[in-house]
Amino acid sequence: MRRTYLGEFEEIVLLMVAILDGEAYGLSVSQEIEQQTGRMITFGAVHNTLIRLEEKGFVKSQLGGATAERGGRRKRLFTITAHGSRALQDVQQLRSQLWQLVPPSALKVSGI
């Protein structure tokens, strides 16, 4: 199977799109990341990553949901595609496989 590379930040953004489930757009994703991970990120970083994910085919987008508080401008709402959710699952699967391989002694918190 051809693996598509998913960067760490891309993975987080993609997860957020999945979490937000239909309500994901630039600002909501960025605020969600801040709340969930405590990372300070610029809006531009999220914006660029979303565009990149769309180019890779992990998410798709449509315009909609204009509200008054954003001056009547539409949002670009992102939803995860089948390819995207496959990619996320692949990553998780690979991680758990790798976790299996780690000898338990190697990860002891500290030497006794």
Place this chain on the structure above:
Amino acid sequence: MNPKVPTPAPPRWAQRLLAWLHPDDTLEEVEGDLQELYTYWYGRAGKRQAALRYLLNVLSVLPPFVRRRKREKDYYQPYLLHPDMIRNYLKIAWRNLRKYPATTAVHLLGLTVGLTTCLLIGLFLRSEWLYDRYQPQGERTYRVNLIDRHENETEYSGITPYPMGEALRTDFPDWPVVVSMHTEGDAFVAISPEKLLPEKRALFVEPQFLDLFTVEMVTGNARQALGQPNQAILSESTAKRYFGTTDVVGRTFHLGQKTQLQVAGIMRDMPGQTNLPANLLVSYKTLKEYFDLGVDQWGMRSQGSIFIRLPENQAPDKYRARMQQLVNKYMKPDGTETREIVLQPLHAIHFDVQAEGTDFVPAVSPTYLWTFGLIGLFVLLIACVNFINLSTAHAMIRAKEVGIRKSIGATRHQLMGQFIGEAGWLAGGAALLSLGLMQVVLPRLEDFLERELDFRWVEVAGMVAALAVLTALAAGLYPALFLSRFKPIKALSSRVQSASSGQVWLRQGLVVFQFTVSLVLAVGVAIIYQQMNLFREKDLGFQREAVLTVDVTSKAAKRPAFRDALLQIQGVEAVSFAFGAPTSNNNFNTKLIPNPAIPEQWVDANIKIADAGYQKTFGLKLLAGRFLEPQDTLTNASGMPSSDRKYVFVVNEAVVRAMGYSQPAQAIGKQIQIGLNDIKAEIVGVVANFHVSSLHEAIKPAVIMNFPYFYETAHLKLRPTSYPSTLAAVEGVWKQFHTNTLYNSRFVEDSLQELYVEEARQFTLLRIFAGLALVICCLGLWGLSTFLIERRTKEIGVRKVLGASITSIVALLSTDFVRLVLIAFVIASPIAWYVMNQWLETFVYQIDIEWWVFALAGTLAVGIALLTVSFQSIKAALMNPVRSLRSE
């Protein structure tokens, strides 16, 4: 939402910044998101925090940080520089060029001429720059120069006294090489008693010369030969010229009348780019035999120079104090004069017109080089402007093409590629043509400049290619940007588009620029022409017409007989033996002490050595006293000048003024002293002022004295009868009195013109450039008018139907162009005036710049412009309106 609480708004300028720079595709959603973000922070942390965060996040979505959404591609788009596309650009460009042959020809012609001019000038400048650059370690080689300062005058000279070489060798043992040399620029060689040849490039050098200057030997040992007296090394071409073969080692010949030389070796011809391109090198030890005039005196400076090499990494300034010591020790000047030795870098010599030197090649002034470089660039620019103007004028036709291309999917970059491709074709074609043209022009240019240019195919081809690319960009970039910007909908709409005002401005501005350059050049030509006329016609204070100069070397004792024989000839009116004509390059300059009691006070003066016939031959005007008489000559018939003998002086008015008198008669009978052997003598006569050197300089005090030892020339005033028979008779008489010497004669008028060779050359070059510039301008104007008038065919038809006369239509069509030329005239006049004024400043005697010169140039330019435009405008005006108004 509560309508009473307004949504907080982020700073307006930040919003604008976002709208301006953020990609259009994603602007809406990003604006919305950021607005929400602002509101969120406004509620949480207040206005300041919110504004700060807003700004930060706006920055994060501006270029170069922001990522652009790729547009969805629903058609196949080939890569911009795909070979197929490049082939397509070139093919379309080619078709377009063929479609408008007249325009293409104008472009090609203009660009070829522009490129060739630029290239030739580039080649010339490069050649000049290369002078002596090939000498090994040339940056450590210096010429020893002297600077003499007296009152307001400063004299720079690369000519040094002969004993200085030895003195430098002794006093500066740390200098690795010191070479004395003597240049002989006007000699003759005698291969056999029958075969005498002029030799203008003989160089006497010490063997150390070979350490500083490259000499490639074919046969013989140069160092050995130059160490011994009476040895010479010939260049290959010189050997052929002398003996007809290069296999001549061991053969002998004479340099001048008495010095016998043996050929000790053959060297390759020196390259064109050296200041000392010697035909033959003679060992320095021969000099004393050849030229015995004060070779061991510190006071004597004739044609000797010294070149040295400094130790590594040493600046010439370091030696200043020690060099001053040397001056004080051997050649301390007296009175108020100061003297200084400076070291001039070898590579600077060629560009130093201030210092007189011993070089065979005259120096060129950097200003002159800069001027020509600039003119070359301007000619090329004018050609580029033609391209820009015609391309933008054609834009209306091309607009449809651009519209269709864009609507079937061409990107802007591809269109730009196409338009630059067209310029590239033209520039490439022009480059090839100019390479061909250069082959034709280059030999002529070399003859004309009397220089050999350094021409190497690889470098020239590189230069051509670089210039062609530059030209293609300069000419093609603006049309490409401009044409590719058209919006397809507008371009394809059937409404006729009129040129935007900005574009018209640009086009008109460029035409004005072209004509400004041409006009400046034209005015320059007119003014130089007038100044050249002044050289020819200015009253120099003596008669220059029909005076023949003949070199004499015969013994003083034979001269009366020689003179009598000359006077026997029918066509000879008067004869005078002298050291050069009144105005000559061959001058004795020395100091003149108006009052021998106060030797500290002196002025610079020119000594004219002449006999009693001088006045009659040259028609000098006697103001007081008497001129020299034959018996004055007899009293000092031979030998070097000495202060013991009795002399008399005839002086010019300038001397009278220097003595402080107002009337010439007051000077008669007074004693003055001159620097030549400190001779003191009485003034017996005063003549009207005459020029002693070129009009670059003011009239100097001049003293005429007789001194047969120095008579090097005979001047013959000819009667206006048949010159050829007189000239033949003079030569016949001359040959009776001279053996083993070359007969050399020329008219004084011609010699006078030689003083202005450089100006004559500048004049010719400028004339050519001005002509070229004007021609290219007119080509452009012709193309432009053809096109613009064609577009107004319908308008003209309507006007004619409504009763306009042909004259009024021609006037209507021509006015626009004439106006531009007039504006150019207004801009060009002050520029030309300023530049030419600067040029005229180099002459003490100059013409006044008169208003009619400008009027003439302006009228000429307007006339030529009118003529160019009238071809088209008259054609258009005569056209039958039925044709032009017929619907397609």
